[in-house]
Amino acid sequence: MTSWLLLAEAGAQEGGLFDLDATLPLMALQVVLLTFILNALFFRPVGKAVEDREGYINTSRAEAKSKLAQAERLEADLKAQLKDARQEAQTLVVNAEQEMDRLYRAALAEATAAANASREAARREIDAERSKAVAELDQQASLLSDQIVSRLLPTP
Template identity: 70%
Template sequence: MTWLLLAEAGVPEGGLFDLDATLPLMAVQVVLLTFLLNSLFFRPVGKVVEDREGYISTSRADAKQKLAQVQRLEADLTDQLRGARQAAQAAIVEAEQEVDRLYREALATAETEANRTREQARREIEAEREGAQAKLMAQVDQLSSQIIQRLLAA
């Protein structure tokens, strides 16, 4: 009520402030405008912003989780690759050892066969030499007998 009395009271014009009914009316308009803006604009925008922040935080958490999973998978694949490389190197070493063993066996077999063939050839040559020597000795004996017979006959 005192505001109304002040609004109705005559105020000298030309002062720094004019106190009339417009001040409370402006205050009511500001409060009403604030209420309307809050209910019509700020709450929906705030809800959209909160939803967006929730989506972003959820997406960020999912991304972190997926990144951790990718890192775990990468580590697992790296370990598997390392194991496969080691297995391949072991297989190569084993294959080289097997080839070396087979080479040595083949070489030993070839040497044995060569020695056996050489020994057999030596025996055959020795037998032929002895046969030839025996033949020559028989021919020498025969020739000696013929020479002796011719000398005795002459």
């Protein structure tokens, strides 16, 4: 098991673990080239795609947010209008009810007054008729009684 450890420090004939040669600069060159190639093929286009998407998402989000705010504002506006309309309707209904009540009362009062008046007039007429009838009756009674008397008691 010691052979490769020995080799690592001795570098025996040729090679060894720490054999530095032209591999080093060429590998460095290769990696630099790879950096440029990957930059052109990978980092730039993918970065652009990702950042475009991020931008798109951000603007869409902002747009959606402003739309949402607008919708909320509209909703609040409409709600306020609805509330106003409801209140107006309420007052209208109340007013109408009061008006109706008033009219009803007025009509009722008028009708009652008219009925009272006509009843009074009727009663008065009845009274007059009755008194007239009584007077006539009285008159006829006295006439009849006179006739009876004249019939029973021959005139001297």
